[in-house]
Amino acid sequence: MNKEYSFNIKRKRPEDLFKNVSDYFNAETLTNYAESKSIMRTQKKIAIRALELLELQKNHCLILDAGCGPGFAAFYLNQLGHKTVALDFILDFLKFYDITDLNPILADMSYTPFQPKIFDAIISISALQWIFKEVGNKIMRSNLISLFRSFYNILKPNSRAVIQFYPKSNVVMENIGKIIRETTQFSGTFIIDNPNNPKKRKIFLLLEKKI
Numbered sequence: 001m002n003k004e005y006s007f008n009i010k011r012k013r014p015e016d017l018f019k020n021v022s023d024y025f026n027a028e029t030l031t032n033y034a035e036s037k038s039i040m041r042t043q044k045k046i047a048i049r050a051l052e053l054l055e056l057q058k059n060h061c062l063i064l065d066a067g068c069g070p071g072f073a074a075f076y077l078n079q080l081g082h083k084t085v086a087l088d089f090i091l092d093f094l095k096f097y098d099i100t101d102l103n104p105i106l107a108d109m110s111y112t113p114f115q116p117k118i119f120d121a122i123i124s125i126s127a128l129q130w131i132f133k134e135v136g137n138k139i140m141r142s143n144l145i146s147l148f149r150s151f152y153n154i155l156k157p158n159s160r161a162v163i164q165f166y167p168k169s170n171v172v173m174e175n176i177g178k179i180i181r182e183t184t185q186f187s188g189t190f191i192i193d194n195p196n197n198p199k200k201r202k203i204f205l206l207l208e209k210k211i
């Protein structure tokens with residue numbers, strides 16, 4: 001990671017204003033999100049980029065979409081022929097799924113309920129900023145460590161996780177990198193698309209499980 005790169009978002013974002021993601025996604029916000037065509041397009045574009053970074057080695061993979069929301073990425077992966085497991089802990093998002101296509105799981109992505117070495121890949125789109133918001137918060141740190149350990153555990157050897165998210169600052173982002181280095185066996189890097197355009201900037205955490 002280039003040490004020169006720095007940013008600090010000043011405006012208050014939903015994850016700064018609401019303690020829990022479920023407080024933000026009340027009935028109205030949740031329906032607006034789930035039914036928005038423009039959000040669907042944006043999230044699908046991010047999923048396409050995440051897929052590129054995964055560099056999947058075969059056509060029909062078993063992929064976890066962690067923090068799937070109403071399933072914009074999960075449905076797209078399914079359409080491509082992958083077997084997708086969509087997971088989120090907000091019950092009302094899961095009611096948007098047509099379960100004949102995709103049957104989502106209600107669970108916390110920091111504590112995933114799966115067998116070890118089962119997934120070919122993991123993606124997570126626009127969710128991690130809700131789990132780790134500030135450096136120095138012990139509960140958030142502990143949930144984050146559990147998330148990465150759990151992802152490591154359920155991934156097959158030689159496979160990847162791609163996590164797109166919106167950290168508040170480079171300090172938060174680098175702290176996440178440090179926690180991964182200190183507490184997991186993942187190797188990884190941050191990939192930043194459009195680094196000089198704050199509106200278009202997209203940050204991806206690419207993690208590799210080697211063995």
Ligand SMILES: C[S@@+](CC[C@H](N)C(=O)[O-])C[C@H]1O[C@@H](n2cnc3c(N)ncnc32)[C@H](O)[C@@H]1O
Binds near residue numbers: 066071089
């Ligand atoms: C902004 S939405 C993104 C949803 C979806 N990935 C998309 O691209 O549209 C963030 C999602 O992350 C989920 N989320 C946040 N923390 C979570 C956790 N600990 N476990 C499971 N889901 C979580 C929220 O419930 C919400 O559905």
